[in-house]
Each structure stands twice: as structure tokens, then as C-alpha cells.
Amino acid sequence: MTASAGAPAHGLEVVDAGDGRMIISMGPQHPSTHGVLQVITELEGETVVRADPEIGYLHTGIEKSAENLFWTQASTVIERMDYLSPLSNACCFIMGVEQLLGITGDIPVRAQQARVLLCELHRIASHCVWLGTGGIDLGAISGFFYAFDLRERILDLTELSGGARMHPNYLRIGGLRDDLPEGFLRKLDELIAMYYPRMRELRALLQKNPILQDRMIDVGILGADDAIAWGITGPALRATGVPYDVRRAFPYSGYEQYEFDVVTRTEGDAYARFMVRLDEMDQSMRIIEQVRKKLETPGPVMIADTKFAPPPKETIALSMEALIHHFKIVSESFRVPPGDVYQAIEGPRGELGYYIVSNGDNRPWRVRTRPPSMYNLQVLKKIAVGEYIADMVVMIGSLDPVFGEVDR
Amino acid sequence: MPSSQTPPAGGTALDPTAVRPDIDDARIIRVTPAEIRATLERLKGEGFAMLLDIGGADYPGREPRFDVVYHLIALTSGARTVAAVGKPERVRVLCGVPEADPTVPTMSDLWPAADWAEREVYDLFGVHFSGHPDLRRIQMPVEWEGYPLRKDYPLRGPAREKTPRPSFALKSNVAAGTPASGRTAAALQRQIAAARGQTPKDDAK
Amino acid sequence: MAVNEMPGGQFFLAKLDDVARWAQSSSVWPLTMGLACCAIEMMTATASEYDIARFGSEVFRASPRQADLMIVSGRVAQKMAPVVRRLWEQMADPKWVISMGACASSGGVFDNYAIVQGVDTIVPVDVYVPGCPPTPDGLLYAVNLIQQQIRQGGRGGILARA
Numbered sequence: 015m016t017a018s019a020g021a022p023a024h025g026l027e028v029v030d031a032g033d034g035r036m037i038i039s040m041g042p043q044h045p046s047t048h049g050v051l052q053v054i055t056e057l058e059g060e061t062v063v064r065a066d067p068e069i070g071y072l073h074t075g076i077e078k079s080a081e082n083l084f085w086t087q088a089s090t091v092i093e094r095m096d097y098l099s100p101l102s103n104a105c106c107f108i109m110g111v112e113q114l115l116g117i118t119g120d121i122p123v124r125a126q127q128a129r130v131l132l133c134e135l136h137r138i139a140s141h142c143v144w145l146g147t148g149g150i151d152l153g154a155i156s157g158f159f160y161a162f163d164l165r166e167r168i169l170d171l172t173e174l175s176g177g178a179r180m181h182p183n184y185l186r187i188g189g190l191r192d193d194l195p196e197g198f199l200r201k202l203d204e205l206i207a208m209y210y211p212r213m214r215e216l217r218a219l220l221q222k223n224p225i226l227q228d229r230m231i232d233v234g235i236l237g238a239d240d241a242i243a244w245g246i247t248g249p250a251l252r253a254t255g256v257p258y259d260v261r262r263a264f265p266y267s268g269y270e271q272y273e274f275d276v277v278t279r280t281e282g283d284a285y286a287r288f289m290v291r292l293d294e295m296d297q298s299m300r301i302i303e304q305v306r307k308k309l310e311t312p313g314p315v316m317i318a319d320t321k322f323a324p325p326p327k328e329t330i331a332l333s334m335e336a337l338i339h340h341f342k343i344v345s346e347s348f349r350v351p352p353g354d355v356y357q358a359i360e361g362p363r364g365e366l367g368y369y370i371v372s373n374g375d376n377r378p379w380r381v382r383t384r385p386p387s388m389y390n391l392q393v394l395k396k397i398a399v400g401e402y403i404a405d406m407v408v409m410i411g412s413l414d415p416v417f418g419e420v421d422r
Numbered sequence: 423m424p425s426s427q428t429p430p431a432g433g434t435a436l437d438p439t440a441v442r443p444d445i446d447d448a449r450i451i452r453v454t455p456a457e458i459r460a461t462l463e464r465l466k467g468e469g470f471a472m473l474l475d476i477g478g479a480d481y482p483g484r485e486p487r488f489d490v491v492y493h494l495i496a497l498t499s500g501a502r503t504v505a506a507v508g509k510p511e512r513v514r515v516l517c518g519v520p521e522a523d524p525t526v527p528t529m530s531d532l533w534p535a536a537d538w539a540e541r542e543v544y545d546l547f548g549v550h551f552s553g554h555p556d557l558r559r560i561q562m563p564v565e566w567e568g569y570p571l572r573k574d575y576p577l578r579g580p581a582r583e584k585t586p587r588p589s590f591a592l593k594s595n596v597a598a599g600t601p602a603s604g605r606t607a608a609a610l611q612r613q614i615a616a617a618r619g620q621t622p623k624d625d626a627k
Numbered sequence: 628m629a630v631n632e633m634p635g636g637q638f639f640l641a642k643l644d645d646v647a648r649w650a651q652s653s654s655v656w657p658l659t660m661g662l663a664c665c666a667i668e669m670m671t672a673t674a675s676e677y678d679i680a681r682f683g684s685e686v687f688r689a690s691p692r693q694a695d696l697m698i699v700s701g702r703v704a705q706k707m708a709p710v711v712r713r714l715w716e717q718m719a720d721p722k723w724v725i726s727m728g729a730c731a732s733s734g735g736v737f738d739n740y741a742i743v744q745g746v747d748t749i750v751p752v753d754v755y756v757p758g759c760p761p762t763p764d765g766l767l768y769a770v771n772l773i774q775q776q777i778r779q780g781g782r783g784g785i786l787a788r789a
Contacts, residue, residue, distance in 0.1 A: 072701070072702065073562065073704045074702055091737070113447070159675045163676065242472045256499055262507075367474065367475065384474055
């Protein structure tokens with residue numbers, strides 16, 4: 015076969031596999047690859063013989079940028095990795111830094127509750143995008159509008175609390191930037207009320223839809239052994255039967271207090287992954303309802319230690335000390351004691367982890383992301399073989415990669 | 423005022439794992455490239471069936487310069503209930519790789535997950551993985567030169583390292599105020615002095 | 628566009644240019660150039676709350692041969708830059724480009740080795756949309772500005788801000 019396997023196809027190269035096989039480049043600009051992915055596919059007729067995903071088309075150098083920003087600033091670029099659930103990235107990074115600072119036990123309860131609430135809301139928002147775009151890939155276009163409308167309500171809440179629809183930078187090392195605003199809980203109640211009827215509609219449109227079932231059942235089958243060997247985590251792993259959920263195995267931010275099921279299936283095909291995510295959305299709403307009750311109780315949302323927490327704005331005009339603390343934190347951040355930590359959370363795609371190294375400076379030395387989407391996407395090399403080219407979009411959609419995270 | 427996006431000065435002789443016994447997030451093992459293969463095979467046999475991640479880190483000024491960091495977790499496909507999964511043990515294996523010979527044996531035959539992760543460490547740090555089936559750049563274009571995540575690689579890349587910041591300054595009249603344009607306060611002083619027929623101050627450039 | 632009604636009321640007269648520009652501005656079909664976070668807000672602009680279809684952008688075409696407008700939504704990485712250029716070249720004239728978001732307009736928060744500092748170093752841009760990401764309202768306004776530029780003829784004013 016001429017031409018090196020997987021050379022980026024944006025140079026003008028004519029490749030010929032000889033022996034009647036065809037090599038096509040799917041992407042990097044493609045309506046259904048969920049982002050900038052290039053899959054160099056070798057086809058025998060309509061059957062995929064080899065699939066070579068080519069990534070890096072969104073490499074942003076976020077990890078290097080984070081090394082050049084203060085600890086307080088780094089979460090702004092880190093939020094932009096998994097852009098479908100930005101607060102999850104920020105939450106994981108911030109919790110890692112809090113471990114290095116040794117203040118994990120001091121984070122106020124209300125801040126932990128708000129973090130859980132926002133992470134679960136963003137999980138549902140992320141699954142809405144997955145559901146809508148996954149449906150479009152198969153031609154089920156109506157589901158897109160229903161799912162994105164649900165996401166709008168969640169983005170309204172994100173905007174209300176954080177100030178921006180996406181990338182609100184609402185979480186801070188030590189807690190939250192400020193308390194949930196007035197009217198937030200009322201809007202949250204409206205969301206909870208509209209969620210179940212909306213999910214019924216979405217399920218009615220998609221779950222039992224014979225076309226969707228035909229296209230997803232027995233497509234892209236992944237067994238549990240392979241999933242473990244390929245480093246798969248999240249819904250893709252739980253769809254093979256292994257109920258590993260970081261929220262249960264390594265509870266963080268108070269997750270041990272909330273009741274929820276770890277949804278698993280055993281078939282391991284695209285439909286199983288589809289069902290796991292749908293049911294997971296319901297479990298997330300279950301957690302949200304439990305957190306909602308706890309949020310009735312007011313409380314502080316930032317630790318009291320002014321070494322990390324900027325003092326309240328009202329005190330800055332009155333106290334010289336408060337002014338100095340505020341100035342120092344904003345202009346040169348605080349120093350984090352040297353050491354390393356690996357902090358993991360259950361993101362919408364799987365185990366999102368940050369390996370953070372500090373050398374005692376006011377900037378991170380190294381922020382290595384454990385990107386769940388990258389490992390989940392890699393298994394495409396295996397599960398695509400023997401499937402039809404038309405199923406490629408189904409498989410990519412069912413693995414749910416986000417390229418901000420894959421490429422960073 | 424230290425601004426964002428200026429790299430910190432100097433290297434560090436940090437060995438991160440020596441410093442924080444109070445953070446109990448994983449069992450930590452430090453090995454040399456000669457021992458890494460045997461260590462990971464042994465750990466895999468002990469039940470650490472999942473390789474979570476392979477990452478790199480650069481500590482210039484320390485010998486060995488690079489760390490290749492392996493995260494493993496004791497998760498097996500036989501665990502079918504939440505209780506059986508329990509709280510799996512985590513282990514972090516740090517392999518110190520010298521700058522003179524940055525080579526580590528590949529793990530892609532033990533865990534297929536290692537394939538892309540090792541390519542990324544190669545792409546961004548320049549560490550070679552011997553025995554890897556297809557070691558080529560993954561994030562940067564194939565013809566890119568240099569290893570971006572090394573500490574001696576400038577944040578903005580060698581081409582733009584010395585150009586004025588912020589980058590949009592090159593596009594608008596903000597550029598008029600940067601030293602490169604020549605229209606600085608010192609130049610203005612000289613202009614004024616010249617117009618008055620005075621000799622400019624010595625410390626002005 | 629001047630419209631003259633003839634007696635009898637069944638014909639009207641206008642310049643061919645005006646009719647063509649009216650048709651073009653009413654059916655600007657974007658290319659699916661969704662790169663990163665801004666792409667999600669671009670998708671949201673097609674959803675029911677913001678609905679870009681009411682402005683004529685009914686379909687997003689995947690093929691550059693069939694699209695008029697390239698909305699560069701997201702950060703342009705080094706590997707992706709030649710792809711963006713190639714796609715722009717493949718689009719048929721007349722074509723317009725919206726640079727959506729801070730990253731596409733100037734590199735945004737990422738002033739580093741990996742990101743092209745402004746897609747206008749690769750393709751000519753008609754409208755820049757600030758924001759990180761801009762709200763879908765911002766994108767809709769940018770599409771409106773493009774429509775204005777089309778109706779005025781030529782490329783309109785440079786750096787028309789959204």
C-alpha cells in the first residue's frame with residue numbers, strides 16, 4: 015500500500031491501496047465527526063478494514079498556557095478543554111489544587127453543594143448536546159431541538175450564577191466566587207419541573223424508535239476486557255458491564271451523601287451506551303433534587319482563610335489589611351506548597367483527571383490532563399473494523415468525544 | 423507586575439513525590455527506564471489491569487530531566503457490581519528519563535491505551551518510546567520542530583517569542599505605542615529637546 | 628432597492644443587481660466550520676431559542692462548494708490552519724467569512740505556540756464577533772451585518788463590529 019498510514023490528508027497526495035481497497039479521509043471538516051476529527055478509513059466496498067483517527071486539529075497548548083498563568087487564573091483556560099461541561103474541568107482542577115494546599119476539609123458545605131449541583135447540571139447539558147447531535151447524525155433532527163431547549167434552561171442557570179452561559183469561571187480555589195443569586199433556586203425548581211416531561215418526550219422520540227434501534231443495536235460492540243485494556247471509562251465502560259463511577263469509588267465534594275444509581279448495561283454496543291447516558295441524565299436529576307433541598311440552608315461559600323480567598327468587597331474600602339490581601343491575591347496569587355497530586359472526577363465522558371505538580375511557586379509547574387475522550391476515541395481503531403462506513407458516525411457519536419479535551 | 427503568560431524564571435530540582443506524604447491519592451513508585459517495564463508488568467499481574475494515563479513532565483536542572491508518569495488503577499473486567507468495584511487502588515509510577523538518552527520502552531503491547539498517550543509524550547517532550555509501532559507526532563503537525571511542553575520552549579513558539587504583546591497589537595494602532603514602533607516616551611523627550619535646541623539627557627535611549 | 632409598479636399592477640421593475648443581492652442576503656448558507664466552544668454556540672443559534680433559519684440560514688452545508696458563508700467558530704490550531712485555508716479556497720464566489728469569537732479573531736486567551744493569532748491571517752474576514760464564546764445573539768447580529776454588507780454591494784465596511 016502506498017502512502018504512509020495516517021499521514022494527514024491535507025497535503026495533496028493521491029493514495030492507492032492497490033488491491034481494490036479505497037482510502038478515504040473522513041474529516042477534519044465533517045458534519046458528523048463531533049468536532050475536528052480526521053478518520054483515515056480503509057474500505058473494502060462498504061466495510062471498514064482499518065480506521066485511523068488523526069487528532070491534533072484543535073491542539074491549543076492549554077497545559078503550557080496553564081504553566082504560565084497564576085493558580086487563580088489557570089482554571090480559565092482549563093475550563094475550555096471539555097467545552098460541553100466547562101465547570102466540571104474547573105471543579106476537578108480546583109479540587110486538585112485544594113488538595114495540594116491542604117484545605118480540602120475546610121471548603122464550606124454550601125460551596126461543595128453548589129459544585130455538585132453545577133457539575134450535575136453540566137453533565138445533563140453535555141448529554142443534551144450528545145443526544146441532539148447524535149440524533150442529527152442519524153437523521154433524527156427533531157430531537158436536536160428538544161434537547162437543546164433543555165440545555166438552554168441549564169445555560170440560563172449557569173448564566174444566572176456565574177455570569178456567562180459557557181465558561182463562567184464561577185468556581186474558585188476555596189469555594190465559589192460568590193453565593194448563588196436570588197431567584198436561582200426558583201429557576202432551578204422550574205428546570206426540575208420541566209425536566210421529566212421533556213425527557214419523556216425525548217425518550218418517546220428516540221428510545222423506542224425502530225430506525226434508531228436498527229442503526230445502533232449491535233453496532234460498535236466493545237467488550238469489558240477490551241474496555242479495560244483500552245483505558246475506557248465513563249458511560250462507554252459502564253455499557254460493557256463494569257460499574258466504575260468515580261463519584262462512587264472516590265467520592266468528592268460530598269457525593270457520598272447523595273443517593274443515585276450507577277447505570278450499567280452489558281451489551282456494549284452503541285445502543286447500550288445510548289441507554290446508559292439517557293438513564294444517567296435521570297440519575298443526575300435525582301442528585302440535583304437532593305442537593306436542591308440542602309441548598310435551602312444558607313451559609314458561607316468561600317473559606318475564611320484570606321490567604322486564598324479574596325476578602326469581601328465591602329471590607330476592602332474599610333480595612334487596609336483586606337485591601338492588601340485582595341491586591342496580593344489578584345496581582346500575584348498565592349503560593350502552593352511543592353508536591354504533586356492526581357485528582358479525578360466523573361466527567362460526562364469518563365474519569366477526568368488532573369496530575370498537578372507544584373514547585374512552590376505561584377504558578378503550576380505542570381498540569382497534565384487525563385483526557386477521558388482521548389482514550390475513549392482511541393478504541394475506535396478497534397471497534398470500527400468490520401463495520402460499515404455508514405456506522406462510523408454512529409460509533410463516534412456513541413463514544414461522545416470532545417475535541418477540546420482530546421487535543422487540549 | 424508579573425503578567426500572565428510570562429514563563430517563570432529558572433528551573434527547579436523538584437522531585438514532586440518526595441515532598442507530600444500527607445496527600446494520599448495513590449501509591450507512588452519511582453523507577454528508572456531500565457526497571458519500568460518489569461515494574462509495570464508486575465503491577466499488571468497484581469491486578470492493576472487498567473492503565474489510566476501516561477504523561478510527561480520536564481524538570482530542567484534536575485538529573486534525570488524528564489519524568490514519564492504512569493497512572494494505573496486496580497480495575498478488572500470481572501467486577502460487575504458497585505460493591506465489587508469498591509474503591510480500587512491507584513498507583514503512580516514515575517520514571518525518571520535522562521536528557522542525554524530520553525528513551526523508555528513502550529507499554530503499547532501491554533495496554534493498547536498506551537499508543538496515543540506515548541505518541542503525545544513524544545510529540546510534546548521528545549521522549550522516545552522504543553518498540554512503539556508508530557511513533558510520530560500526534561498533536562503538532564508532522565513537520566513541526568521542537569518539543570513544545572519542554573520548559574526551554576517559549577510559550578509563544580520560537581517564531582513569535584520576541585514579537586510585541588499582546589498579539590493584536592500588531593494589527594491596530596496600539597502597535598504605534600510599542601517600543602518596536604519607535605514612538606516611545608523617551609523618543610518624544612528627545613524630539614522635544616531637539617526642538618528646543620537642548621542636548622538630550624544621557625539616560626534616554 | 629427601488630421598486631416601480633407598472634400600471635395594471637402585475638409587474639415591478641428593479642435592477643438585476645438589487646434582486647440578486649436581495650436573494651443572496653436572504654439565503655446565506657453557512658459552512659459547518661465548527662472548531663471548538665464557539666461551535667456549540669453556533670449550533671445553539673440554529674436551535675429553537677435563537678433560530679438562525681428565520682434569517683435565511685436554513686441549512687448549514689458541509690460541502691464548501693454549496694456554502695456562501697464560512698463561520699470560523701473556535702480556535703484555529705496549527706494543524707487546522709491549512710485546512711481552513713483550503714476550505715475557503717474551495718468555496719465558490721461570492722463568499723463571506725465571519726470570525727466568531729475571540730480565538731478566531733485574535734487568538735483569544737491563547738497567545739501561545741499552538742493557536743493561530745486570528746484567522747484573518749489566513750482568510751479575509753468580513754465580520755468579527757467578540758466574546759468567549761459570543762452568545763448566539765452576537766452571531767445572529769453578525770449574520771445580519773453580513774446581510775447588510777451583501778445588500779450594500781461589495782464587501783461593505785471593513786471591521787464591521789458585531
